[in-house]
Amino acid sequence: MKKLTIEDKVGLTKFKVDTGKPHIKIKPEICKNCAEKYCVTICPVENYKVDENGNVIFAFEGCFECGTCRIVCDKCGLEWDYPLGGYGVCFREG
Numbered sequence: 001m002k003k004l005t006i007e008d009k010v011g012l013t014k015f016k017v018d019t020g021k022p023h024i025k026i027k028p029e030i031c032k033n034c035a036e037k038y039c040v041t042i043c044p045v046e047n048y049k050v051d052e053n054g055n056v057i058f059a060f061e062g063c064f065e066c067g068t069c070r071i072v073c074d075k076c077g078l079e080w081d082y083p084l085g086g087y088g089v090c091f092r093e094g
C-alpha cells in the first residue's frame with residue numbers, strides 16, 4: 001500500500017462551507033494589538049494573514065478544524081467552535 005504524502009492527504013479533502021455561520025471568529029481590535037500573532041505562523045492552511053496596516057484577516061473557508069489556533073491564542077482574540085453537523089472539512093476516500 002502506497003504511503004500518502006501530506007500533499008496526497010490534502011488532495012483528499014473537500015469542504016462544505018457554512019456561509020451563514022463561521023465556526024471561528026476573531027476579534028479584530030484584539031488581534032491588531034496582539035504582538036505574537038501566533039495564529040498567522042501556525043495555521044497549516046494559512047487562513048490568517050496580516051494586511052499592510054497590521055490588521056489580522058481571517059478566512060474560515062478551508063479550515064482543517066485542527067484546533068491549533070485555538071490552543072496558541074492566549075489573548076482571547078478568537079471564538080472557536082466546530083462547524084454545524086454536515087459542514088466543514090471531510091475526506092474523500094475511493
Ligand code: SF4
Binds near residue numbers: 030035072
Ligand atoms: S487570533 Fe489570537 S494569536 Fe491570533 S492575532 Fe488574534 S489574538 Fe493574536
Ligand code: SF4
Binds near residue numbers: 046063068070
Ligand atoms: S483550526 Fe487549524 S486549520 Fe482551522 S484556522 Fe485554526 S489553525 Fe487553521
